[in-house]
Amino acid sequence: MEAGWWGVLIAVLGGAIRIGTPFLFVSLGECLTEKSGRINLGLEGTLVMGAMTGYAVSLHSGSPWLGVLCAGLAGMALGALHSWLCSFQRVNDIAVGIAMMLFGTGLAFFLGKPYIQPSAPRLPSIDLGAWSDVPQLKAALQINALFLIGIVVAIVLGWMLTNTAWGLKVRVAGESADAARALGLPVDRIRIMSTAQGGFLAGIGGSYLSLYYPFNWSEGLSSGQGLMAVALVIFARWQPMACLWVSLLWGGAAALGPSLQSVGITGGYYIFNAIPYIMTLAVMIITCSPRRTLVGAPHELTVTR
Amino acid sequence: MNDGAPPDLQALGITKRFGPLTALKDVDFRLQSGQFHALLGENGAGKSTLVKCIMGYYHPDEGNILLDQQPVTIRNPRDAQTFGIGMVYQQFTLIPNMTVLENLAISKAKLNLIINWQEEESQLTQFMEKMPFKVPLSARVGSLAAGEKQKVEILKQLALQNRILILDEPTSVLTPQEAKEVLGHLRAMTLARQLSILIITHKLREVAAFADEVTVLRKGQFVGSGLASELKISQIAEMMVGSEVTAKPKQRTVLSKKVPKLVLQDIRVKDDIGVEVVRGLHLTIHEGEIVGVAGVSGNGQRELVEVLAGQRQAVAGTIRVQDQPFQPTREKIMRHKMFCLPEEPLQNTCVGRMTVSENLAFRNFDVVPHAIGGWLISRSALRRSAFGLIERYNIKPPHPDIPIQSLSGGNVQRAVLARELSAEVEILIIANPCFGLDFLAMEEIRLQIVAARNRGTAVLLVSEDLDEILELSDRTVVMFNGRLVYETTSPGADLAIIGRHMTGHAT
Numbered sequence: 001m002e003a004g005w006w007g008v009l010i011a012v013l014g015g016a017i018r019i020g021t022p023f024l025f026v027s028l029g030e031c032l033t034e035k036s037g038r039i040n041l042g043l044e045g046t047l048v049m050g051a052m053t054g055y056a057v058s059l060h061s062g063s064p065w066l067g068v069l070c071a072g073l074a075g076m077a078l079g080a081l082h083s084w085l086c087s088f089q090r091v092n093d094i095a096v097g098i099a100m101m102l103f104g105t106g107l108a109f110f111l112g113k114p115y116i117q118p119s120a121p122r123l124p125s126i127d128l129g130a131w132s133d134v135p136q137l138k139a140a141l142q143i144n145a146l147f148l149i150g151i152v153v154a155i156v157l158g159w160m161l162t163n164t165a166w167g168l169k170v171r172v173a174g175e176s177a178d179a180a181r182a183l184g185l186p187v188d189r190i191r192i193m194s195t196a197q198g199g200f201l202a203g204i205g206g207s208y209l210s211l212y213y214p215f216n217w218s219e220g221l222s223s224g225q226g227l228m229a230v231a232l233v234i235f236a237r238w239q240p241m242a243c244l245w246v247s248l249l250w251g252g253a254a255a256l257g258p259s260l261q262s263v264g265i266t267g268g269y270y271i272f273n274a275i276p277y278i279m280t281l282a283v284m285i286i287t288c289s290p291r292r293t294l295v296g297a298p299h300e301l302t303v304t305r
Numbered sequence: 306m307n308d309g310a311p312p313d314l315q316a317l318g319i320t321k322r323f324g325p326l327t328a329l330k331d332v333d334f335r336l337q338s339g340q341f342h343a344l345l346g347e348n349g350a351g352k353s354t355l356v357k358c359i360m361g362y363y364h365p366d367e368g369n370i371l372l373d374q375q376p377v378t379i380r381n382p383r384d385a386q387t388f389g390i391g392m393v394y395q396q397f398t399l400i401p402n403m404t405v406l407e408n409l410a411i412s413k414a415k416l417n418l419i420i421n422w423q424e425e426e427s428q429l430t431q432f433m434e435k436m437p438f439k440v441p442l443s444a445r446v447g448s449l450a451a452g453e454k455q456k457v458e459i460l461k462q463l464a465l466q467n468r469i470l471i472l473d474e475p476t477s478v479l480t481p482q483e484a485k486e487v488l489g490h491l492r493a494m495t496l497a498r499q500l501s502i503l504i505i506t507h508k509l510r511e512v513a514a515f516a517d518e519v520t521v522l523r524k525g526q527f528v529g530s531g532l533a534s535e536l537k538i539s540q541i542a543e544m545m546v547g548s549e550v551t552a553k554p555k556q557r558t559v560l561s562k563k564v565p566k567l568v569l570q571d572i573r574v575k576d577d578i579g580v581e582v583v584r585g586l587h588l589t590i591h592e593g594e595i596v597g598v599a600g601v602s603g604n605g606q607r608e609l610v611e612v613l614a615g616q617r618q619a620v621a622g623t624i625r626v627q628d629q630p631f632q633p634t635r636e637k638i639m640r641h642k643m644f645c646l647p648e649e650p651l652q653n654t655c656v657g658r659m660t661v662s663e664n665l666a667f668r669n670f671d672v673v674p675h676a677i678g679g680w681l682i683s684r685s686a687l688r689r690s691a692f693g694l695i696e697r698y699n700i701k702p703p704h705p706d707i708p709i710q711s712l713s714g715g716n717v718q719r720a721v722l723a724r725e726l727s728a729e730v731e732i733l734i735i736a737n738p739c740f741g742l743d744f745l746a747m748e749e750i751r752l753q754i755v756a757a758r759n760r761g762t763a764v765l766l767v768s769e770d771l772d773e774i775l776e777l778s779d780r781t782v783v784m785f786n787g788r789l790v791y792e793t794t795s796p797g798a799d800l801a802i803i804g805r806h807m808t809g810h811a812t
Contacts, residue, residue, distance in 0.1 A: 165419075172411055182398050
């Protein structure tokens with residue numbers, strides 16, 4: 001029995017990486033966007049659109065990596081559209097975000113109909129567990145390169161936000177549009193760039209879903225991960241490195257149900273599957289109090305003003 | 306900082322129109338090299354417009370700006386900066402979530418693609434060694450006191466190598482000591498001919514103490530100028546308001562009995578980020594008494610007022626109003642007869658897009674005669690009451706049907722005061738009632754407050770303006786770090802002692 005529990009733990013850790021990777025990309029994208037002072041709820045649509053694009057390009061070209069790149073570009077286009085719409089006066093980023101979410105998912109379903117059946121080439125995984133004889137550990141250490149890339153992106157993004165002129169400008173735009181304008185910074189352009197780059201990351205997150213895990217293209221693929229990213233970013237206090245840990249946490253939570261099932265515990269399977277959503281709800285309830293504002297939140301975000 | 310004296314700045318025949326309104330008419334002004342020059346005038350006199358013309362925010366319709374006798378064109382604030390002119394605003398333009406170092410670095414015209422923070426830090430440390438005041442570079446700006454923030458604003462301008470500094474009411478948020486320190490250092494720099502200073506201020510005491518020369522504007526026109534050492538404060542005040550007399554002493558009736566109206570015991574309040582900012586406050590206010598709460602903003606005053614206005618819950622402590630426990634429900638507030646004029650009333654207690662008459666009726670729209678049978682609102686009754694209040698409180702323009710946000714600041718203030726005083730009032734809570742008002746509006750509001758006191762109302766006056774507190778209140782208390790640390794009767798109060806308590810430096 002003891003080995004069984006170890007198995008669960010290993011499976012949860014492996015699942016944390018496997019399921020957490022798309023969370024990582026989406027939350028990094030959202031983090032960057034929010035640092036510049038806007039919220040992009042449309043990332044849910046971006047994720048689905050990225051998944052569809054990645055799958056379709058991979059199928060047609062035979063190269064899953066080209067699929068990943070195109071998914072990023074599709075996400076970038078959606079992000080640019082969102083931020084361009086938001087740069088008009090009196091346009092609310094939340095409302096545009098909801099519209100973009102519906103637009104992105106709708107467009108992906110429309111264009112993605114022919115890709116539900118055929119099987120596209122899959123992203124390869126790196127076998128870090130080759131040294132081990134334990135099959136569970138071997139499975140858990142099958143890691144996709146995108147996860148490693150995600151770690152690098154998190155580190156680089158965190159470094160850039162504090163140590164480069166570009167990062168400082170993004171933060172000023174997110175903290176105070178007035179101060180940014182007084183410094184002669186083009187606030188709208190900075191936000192458009194940040195949201196587009198955020199969309200790029202989210203699009204890559206989407207391609208991971210369709211090209212690696214769960215590795216198919218269907219309409220229920222993202223199941224709200226793009227929206228949960230908003231809560232993740234709040235929980236991560238707008239720090240890219242914290243986004244990494246939080247994504248792993250959420251991924252682990254999502255892996256709990258399947259892992260328990262693998263050792264024969266099937267009771268409450270659906271409850272376990274709901275854990276990420278429950279955690280999201282809990283984060284929103286705990287952090288959103290009428291009497292307090294959030295520490296570390298960029299000042300320009302409409303939800304904190 | 307480069308050597309050589311700062312340039313001589315002249316504005317000749319400046320006229321600026323906004324549509325039909327002439328904000329500035331043929332104004333001449335000169336800031337000589339190394340001068341400490343005060344620009345005075347009431348609100349709306351055109352001081353800000355003149356300064357914004359110099360800074361390039363506005364482009365004058367007529368007239369020229371000259372630097373060292375050469376005409377220059379200043380298209381925007383960036384241009385002004387290349388000419389070595391910088392401005393420090395009344396509101397801070399710093400970013401609270403960033404450190405002092407980051408704030409100073411971001412204002413540089415050219416940032417390296419990759420920032421070498423060590424080098425930035427050592428450069429700024431070197432620069433700061435030559436400056437008269439120091440600020441910790443690694444501190445988060447949000448955690449600094451107002452005086453420190455103001456210093457950072459000034460350092461930011463100096464780090465940009467600006468030689469002419471324009472300061473817009475730089476001391477309005479500082480304690481007397483902080484103001485004296487900051488202005489003293491700037492004064493020393495002008496005497497060393499490192500800087501020229503143009504300061505907009507309402508505080509004539511500062512003018513007398515620090516300025517070389519004074520220029521007064523009124524209604525967009527030049528009224529006069531002269532050496533500060535040769536002008537008396539009363540003369541300057543007369544120039545500012547025209548023939549009007551300056552502050553009248555207000556009639557006070559003395560009440561013999563001392564009935565406690567509002568009793569606060571061990572009040573504790575947390576702010577928006579969960580920090581306890583009111584930390585065990587005790588205060589009793591009696592009938593017919595104004596108690597002034599002095600203090601630098603950010604010491605818990607805002608949160609205290611919000612609790613008394615029913616906008617925030619105290620964590621602990623008891624509030625007794627006329628010997629009943631305080632409950633901020635609509636029904637209880639009416640029974641307590643405790644009303645409130647908070648700071649920034651347009652945001653805090655008005656609905657900007659609703660009309661003046663609707664806003665005036667917020668306290669009593671649901672009672673007869675405004676509500677027939679307690680539920681059907683009679684618009685004609687609302688308007689009738691509104692007309693009455695508009696006339697009594699001199700609210701302009703006298704139209705009850707326009708949105709209240711179209712009124713000027715002073716008139717919003719009058720309207721809210723009218724609403725809060727319209728019924729019988731036992732207790733009145735007031736915060737910064739005269740912030741941003743011109744002299745006459747200020748006088749009227751203050752007269753109304755004292756009149757309410759003379760009718761027996763207990764008044765709690767929270768203000769950042771020490772002069773206002775000393776003028777109006779019977780007792781002055783000083784709030785520091787969430788507690789009341791000092792109390793004195795207002796007549797005969799010692800400004801220096803109060804100031805020391807405001808900064809927590811009293812022993």
